[in-house]
Amino acid sequence: MGAIPGPLDFSPKREAAIAAPHLSTEELQRLFQEQHKYLDFFFKHLDYTQVQAFTHLCLDTEGVIFFSGVGKSGFIAQKISQTLVSTGTKAVYLSPTDALHGDIGIVGPKDVLVLFSKSGASEEIMKLVPCARAKGAYIVGISSLKDSNLVKLCDMHVYLPLERELCPFDLAPVTSTAIQMLFGDTVAIALMQAKHLTKEQYALNHPAGRIGKRLIFRVQDVMKKDNEIPLCKEDDLIMEQLLELSVKGCGCLIVIDEKRRLLGTFTDGDLRRALKSKGEGIFRLTVGEMCSRTPRSIGANAMAVEAMQKMEAPPSPITFLPVVDHENVVIGIVTLHGLVSAGL
Numbered sequence: 001m002g003a004i005p006g007p008l009d010f011s012p013k014r015e016a017a018i019a020a021p022h023l024s025t026e027e028l029q030r031l032f033q034e035q036h037k038y039l040d041f042f043f044k045h046l047d048y049t050q051v052q053a054f055t056h057l058c059l060d061t062e063g064v065i066f067f068s069g070v071g072k073s074g075f076i077a078q079k080i081s082q083t084l085v086s087t088g089t090k091a092v093y094l095s096p097t098d099a100l101h102g103d104i105g106i107v108g109p110k111d112v113l114v115l116f117s118k119s120g121a122s123e124e125i126m127k128l129v130p131c132a133r134a135k136g137a138y139i140v141g142i143s144s145l146k147d148s149n150l151v152k153l154c155d156m157h158v159y160l161p162l163e164r165e166l167c168p169f170d171l172a173p174v175t176s177t178a179i180q181m182l183f184g185d186t187v188a189i190a191l192m193q194a195k196h197l198t199k200e201q202y203a204l205n206h207p208a209g210r211i212g213k214r215l216i217f218r219v220q221d222v223m224k225k226d227n228e229i230p231l232c233k234e235d236d237l238i239m240e241q242l243l244e245l246s247v248k249g250c251g252c253l254i255v256i257d258e259k260r261r262l263l264g265t266f267t268d269g270d271l272r273r274a275l276k277s278k279g280e281g282i283f284r285l286t287v288g289e290m291c292s293r294t295p296r297s298i299g300a301n302a303m304a305v306e307a308m309q310k311m312e313a314p315p316s317p318i319t320f321l322p323v324v325d326h327e328n329v330v331i332g333i334v335t336l337h338g339l340v341s342a343g344l
Contacts, residue, residue, distance in 0.1 A: 035166050035175060042179045045161035051183070054140060054158050055190050058089065063110030066094040066137070070124050072173045073116040073180065080116075080184030087192045088201065096124040100131065109136030116184075117141070118162070118176045120148030129153045142183070144176050158183075219307050220300040222342045223323050223332035224250070231256055231330070234263055234288025238274065241287060245271070250335055254322050255291045261328045264291035265320075297322045300331060304342065307334050 058065055069077035077093055084091035094103060107113060113132045117125050120143035132139055141150025144162035151157045160183055165175045230248035232241045234255050245253055245268060255264040266287050274282050274290050298307050298321045311318050323332035
């Protein structure tokens with residue numbers, strides 16, 4: 001039977017022994033300054049003729065650019081491929097292990113295989129090179145050793161200068177991966193510029209994001225239409241249109257004529273003002289007597305973000321816009337709530 005444990009020791013000495021490690025602000029600052037110095041070494045010694053050759057290769061490739069790597073370099077290769085895809089370049093991450101077990105079948109003679117490796121000596125990478133060459137792919141090695149094995153084995157080699165890792169043992173890949181990321185992402189932007197990628201084209205690759213929605217969505221994509229539009233005639237009594245005003249949830253009525261052309265708007269704010277100024281007389285008032293006769297409106301083909309800007313324009317912000325065609329016929333309504341709900 002084991003010994004019965006004694007009372008817990010909560011003495012200051014015991015608490016100090018189990019206290020969490022501590023780094024001073026000065027020590028942290030020193031680490032960041034060292035990393036800055038190592039990154040400066042990379043920028044000062046980078047051969048931009050190699051970078052230019054690689055960038056032109058990516059630009060001229062008719063097929064797909066495959067990126068691969070082992071360990072941390074593999075994660076960087078995957079991230080760079082995703083950046084390239086999002087900016088309009090055909091790129092795919094290829095796991096070296098999976099490639100050796102069948103996935104190499106996707107690689108063809110018009111493709112480029114880019115291999116990221118700090119030393120260029122990873123066993124999986126070495127095995128992948130002859131397989132990719134047999135498929136006819138153009139092979140690029142990217143490493144931080146000038147005399148890397150990739151120099152001899154690949155069609156092109158890009159040297160990423162590395163003074164040392166920030167790790168105190170010069171082992172953990174923290175500086176080498178940082179320069180790999182810098183290199184890949186900067187090349188991605190260079191390709192964007194070389195292809196003259198427009199903001200609209202970029203947005204098409206990001207339809208779910210805020211940028212994409214602002215540049216893709218049009219008023220017709222977010223407007224209410226048909227029975228969702230709160231319509232009324234100018235001769236309608238205000239009290240008879242309260243249900244339409246409240247049920248449609250737009251905070252307004254759109255006043256139209258017999259041909260559905262826009263005449264004005266009547267808001268819940270107008271209703272409150274009418275109640276305050278007319279009292280019981282509101283029961284005899286028509287919508288036309290209290291509505292605004294100079295409403296803002298917008299076309300269905302306008303950008304949705306333009307509708308938001310129009311709502312926010314002086315002299316005072318509003319929360320809706322009637323949507324009209326070229327003959328000023330009401331075909332819909334767009335609300336601020338609808339624009340916000342759409343992610344704009």
